Amino acid sequence: MNRYAALLRGIMPSNPNMRNDKLRGVFEGLGFDKVATLLSSGNVVFHCEETDEPALEDRIQEALNRELGIPGGTIVRNYEDLRELVDRDPFTGLKHERGSYLTVTFFKAQRPEVTPPASVDELTRVIGYDESARAFLTVIDNSTPKTTDFMAWLDRTYGKDITTRTFLTVQKIVKKLDT
Known part of the structure; x- marks a missing residue:
């Protein structure tokens, strides 16, 4: 299982759709494991089998936009690089x-x-x-x-x-x- 961090751009915790529980829900809905948020500024850690980081970025961003209306950017980094x-x-x-x-x-x-x-x-x-x-x-x-x-x-x-x-x-x- 691969470990990743998704660094989300433009997250404002005052927006109800950008709160940590909603962000976690999107990632869990994508089938990721051990989803957790860190701070309230758009940092989501998760585990998954996938290894294609650009594809993960696109998949996560599409789901955030579709489910929560978050159009901002998603950058994924693997645990080893961080x-x-x-x-x-x-x-x-x-x-x-x-x-x-x-x-x-x-x-x-x-x-x-x-x-x-x-x-x-x-x-x-x-x-x-x-x-x-x-x-x-x-x-x-x-x-x-x-x-x-x-x-x-x-x-x-x-x-x-x-x-x-x-x-x-x-x-x-x-x-x-x-x-």
Whole structure:
């Protein structure tokens, strides 16, 4: 049995159709095992026999749209890839805290043309693009009321087939998949 995390884009827990119990119901209805949600931001872990991640993404997204009216993006990552990212700790020496918010922006597809900028604004430090995780790694300074332009830059540059999680959330997802 393969272990996966589905990272759903645009989930708002205040929307009754986007609550964890409804999300779990869609995944269970697809026949997945050991379905669980993590936090209230669109993180669903599950087990299934399938190995084709792009096909899983399409199948899950179609079901979310059909059953709950959720049109947003679905990105699937397998446990082994997420475990490898966490074990490698690409943020070595940095602590996730106010002023250094460690983020991972996952891309739906392989993006060999990705060239991360040195900086988009003074609040964002780009660590780099992680090929095996298919993700940008960044450190966001959120210690001021000013907001970073990085997320808007990502959307403008790469479209909607991306989603961002904190490294802390990625670690929690891996821990949930360990059980």
